[in-house]
Amino acid sequence: MTFTVKGYAAPAQGAQLVPFTFERRDLRNDDVAIEILYCGVCHSDLHHVNNDWGRSNYPVVPGHEIIGRVTAVGADVTKFKVGDTVGVGCLVDSCRHCESCKEDLEQYCEEGATLTYDDFDRHDGKLLFGGYSEQIVVSDRFVLRVPEGLDLKGAAPLLCAGITVWSPLRHWNVKAGSKVAVVGLGGLGHMALKLAKALGAEVTLVSRSKGKEEEAYRLGADHVLISKDEEAMNRAAKSFDLIINTVPYVHDINPYIATLKRDATLVMIGYLGELKPTVHSAPLVRFRQSIAGSLIGGLKETQELLDFCAEKGIVSDVEMVDIHTINDVYKRLEKGDVKYRFVIDMQSLKQGV
Known part of the structure; x- marks a missing residue:
């Protein structure tokens, strides 16, 4: 029936x-x-x-x-x-x-x-x-x-948006004192800022252009880094334990890799496709860095997220x-x-x- x-x-x-x-x-x-x-x-x-x-x-x-x-x-x-x-x-x-x-x-x-x-x-x-x-x-x-x-x-x-950022935050063990960068401020990015901050991380929004500072701080960012600002990006070298990349189109990730600490990871969650321009492997080898991907989350993880959000008042x-x-x-x-x-x-x- x-x-x-x-x-x-x-x-x-x-x-x-x-x-x-x-x-x-x-x-x-x-x-x-x-x-x-x-x-x-x-x-x-x-x-x-x-x-x-x-x-x-x-x-x-x-x-x-x-x-x-x-x-x-x-x-x-x-x-x-x-x-x-x-x-x-x-x-x-x-x-x-x-x-x-x-x-x-x-x-x-x-x-x-x-x-x-x-x-x-x-x-x-x-x-x-x-x-x-x-x-x-x-x-x-x-x-x-x-x-x-x-x-x-x-x-x-x-x-969807919530669990897509929650799963990598948990898998890479983000906690108090972690330094997390979020690339892109959209549906995924705004949730990544909120959740990383609620986990106790020091959170940076990485954006191509200025004008998003006020929104970023409201959502939980401690810092805003403009990726087109070469001097600012140089100062941010070896800064982050984890980068959550939410950008949904092909783009150059090499500048972001330079901001990773040793043993740190850049995780792709927004873009599905071939990376262009070519990723330079030298810093990955030299500093044991990783590029990874992550897909939504399992049912146990998703329930954990809902419970966490209820506790913290996050939506x-x-x-x-x-x-x-x-x-x-x-x-x-x-x-x-x-x-x-x-x-x-x-x-x-x-x-x-």
Whole structure:
């Protein structure tokens, strides 16, 4: 059995998002049915809709920053009950038995994790639809508990933007006294500043141009370093234990490598692709430095993040939008015209266009 829900979908590459009615599966024994209250708008939603990565499956119902309320649970579910406030992030399944899954790192599932949308269910092979919709059904293992007191609207982007920066901060053991640089001030960068500061680090925003100082300090930065200022970059040589690079396009990372301490790491989380110009290996060899990548986070890490944010009072800076304006929202997203994440009030789906 299935049940019918309403949402918004891109019916084909290059098409705008339009109202779309589709079927959600009936609950399996381990499933949780969730009424969606809020859904964040991630830049990867735009990539999937536009088929920028060449693997989109239409129709695409985007959305993987989901906050909602439990409406029903499967026969074997004990962790959640009707009325609980919960979240769903980028993943809804994995193989559950490889080494990565056993270590609660489902994002690195060796058989390939199942994405929340624009992917296929591991059990019935059907195309999965995301959070730009009234309801979603997800296995309880991939549902997160939202702590009391956490602002629900601002919590939605924690499930992608937040965990994408939290995972490397934790993996590279950022703590009080760590010196962390964040390259780029957008959806990822603003969360990296907040979370690194809350972990006790001394935090520097690295930006190509001036004018972001006030915002950076408000978000938790202790310093602002202008990467075009050659003298300032020279003074920053051998300064940082970790650099979180959120820049989403090809760019020269060699100047940033020069600011790493010995044994330090520059981690790429914003750009997927070939590095140009060529990375010079001499400083890496001479000072045992590393360039690394990091992908979202596992379910255990994500729950840890939500609990930490509730304790510290941290959420994303968001602008609320109605689902009926989503195509205009995407145009603004392409221009970077948001501080710092859009979140859809899904109650707007019940209103007329």
